[in-house]
Amino acid sequence: MAKSVIVYSTPTCPFCIRTKQFLKDSNIQFEDIDVSSDTEKAQVMIKKSGQMGVPVLDIDGTIIIGFDKEKIKETLGIS
Amino acid sequence: MIYDLIIIGAGPAGITAAVYAARKRLKLLVISKDIGGQAAWSGDIENYTGYQFITGPDLAAKFEEHMRNYKIAVREGEEAVDITRQDKAISVRTGKSSYEAYSVIIASGKVSRELGAKGEAEFKNRGLTYCATCDGPIFAGKDVAVIGGGNSALDAAIQMMKIAKHVYVVNITKQLGGDAVMRETVEKGKAVTVINNARVTEVFGDRMVKGIKIKREEREENLAVEGVFVEIGLIPNSKFAKIIEKNEFGEIKVNCHNETNVPGVFGAGDVTDVPEKQIIIAAGEGSKACLSAFRYLNENGLVSSDSTAY
Numbered sequence: 451m452a453k454s455v456i457v458y459s460t461p462t463c464p465f466c467i468r469t470k471q472f473l474k475d476s477n478i479q480f481e482d483i484d485v486s487s488d489t490e491k492a493q494v495m496i497k498k499s500g501q502m503g504v505p506v507l508d509i510d511g512t513i514i515i516g517f518d519k520e521k522i523k524e525t526l527g528i529s
Numbered sequence: 530m531i532y533d534l535i536i537i538g539a540g541p542a543g544i545t546a547a548v549y550a551a552r553k554r555l556k557l558l559v560i561s562k563d564i565g566g567q568a569a570w571s572g573d574i575e576n577y578t579g580y581q582f583i584t585g586p587d588l589a590a591k592f593e594e595h596m597r598n599y600k601i602a603v604r605e606g607e608e609a610v611d612i613t614r615q616d617k618a619i620s621v622r623t624g625k626s627s628y629e630a631y632s633v634i635i636a637s638g639k640v641s642r643e644l645g646a647k648g649e650a651e652f653k654n655r656g657l658t659y660c661a662t663c664d665g666p667i668f669a670g671k672d673v674a675v676i677g678g679g680n681s682a683l684d685a686a687i688q689m690m691k692i693a694k695h696v697y698v699v700n701i702t703k704q705l706g707g708d709a710v711m712r713e714t715v716e717k718g719k720a721v722t723v724i725n726n727a728r729v730t731e732v733f734g735d736r737m738v739k740g741i742k743i744k745r746e747e748r749e750e751n752l753a754v755e756g757v758f759v760e761i762g763l764i765p766n767s768k769f770a771k772i773i774e775k776n777e778f779g780e781i782k783v784n785c786h787n788e789t790n791v792p793g794v795f796g797a798g799d800v801t802d803v804p805e806k807q808i809i810i811a812a813g814e815g816s817k818a819c820l821s822a823f824r825y826l827n828e829n830g831l832v833s834s835d836s837t838a839y
Contacts, residue, residue, distance in 0.1 A: 486665075
């Protein structure tokens with residue numbers, strides 16, 4: 451079954467743009483949460499990741515901070 | 530394996546050098562912590578020939594697409610920490626591994642200047658950020674401090690004025706710099722306090738930032754803030770290049786052939802002392818550096834067999 455992927459991002463951050471582009475290029479479906487327009491979700495992100503920088507990825511409960519391509523690939527099991 | 534060429538950095542300079550090197554069929558490796566460099570962080574670009582208008586992230590994506598077209602080996606997310614030369618082989622050590630080549634182009638651009646205050650590293654991304662544009666929106670409704678007095682600090686202050694509870698602008702000089710229009714906007718802002726002549730000595734908190742300590746005329750005081758935006762400019766990303774000669778600003782010294790003081794090591798773009806820091810200049814310098822590296826390899830009989838003749 452496909453893993454659930456959530457991306458917490460802001461529209462103005464280049465690494466968020468790159469993260470989402472990478473997921474799209476890898477044909478990975480994801481839910482994009484814009485934390486600049488949703489303060490409650492922003493708090494959820496801070497709680498989950500223990501920090502306040504974007505992007506944050508939640509892949510089936512595994513939290514990845516920043517555009518860490520290798521870790522994203524490894525967690526998703528793609529090459 | 531020994532590469533013909535290692536390029537450190539994948540901004541406009543590094544990517545252009547990579548495209549030129551790929552077309553010469555050099556055995557090539559690109560090492561970079563990110564792709565696009567400062568171009569990816571730029572807003573609207575209206576002076577890159579061929580595009581009357583393009584955004585920074587879009588131009589960076591175009592650069593990357595051009596590079597990927599050549600199936601170039603790219604170690605993304607790796608940062609060079611040291612470079613050494615023994616005999617004719619140049620070794621580039623990163624946080625993860627070590628690589629060898631007969632020529633190297635340093636195109637590592639610039640990085641945010643750090644405060645040098647206590648607690649800065651500890652609270653990075655825990656309330657302290659170097660990218661107001663990226664992380665600013667997360668601090669809506671909170672008290673925040675913008676550190677700096679130039680255009681990027683004013684820009685961050687104007688952005689945060691609209692969403693934060695209160696914005697303190699902590700500036701080390703007597704008065705704010707930057708463009709007059711932006712300065713007036715900040716000074717007229719209702720929820721803004723400008724604190725001049727002040728230096729940040731500490732960032733403190735528990736898990737997240739709770740405040741900063743500032744020093745004004747030998748008096749120290751605490752400011753309770755949850756967000757700290759460091760906007761005090763950029764410095765050349767050249768610290769790792771210990772064997773390379775630099776100027777007083779830390780810029781790598783290059784001649785008009787992009788040669789450094791170390792044979793086989795070339796420099797290109799914003800990390801160098803090239804006059805004017807522009808995307809188009811960085812790109813041009815990247816191409817020049819690659820052609821110089823190629824000439825160097827040929828003249829020293831170091832080029833691998835399948836590359837094209839000079």
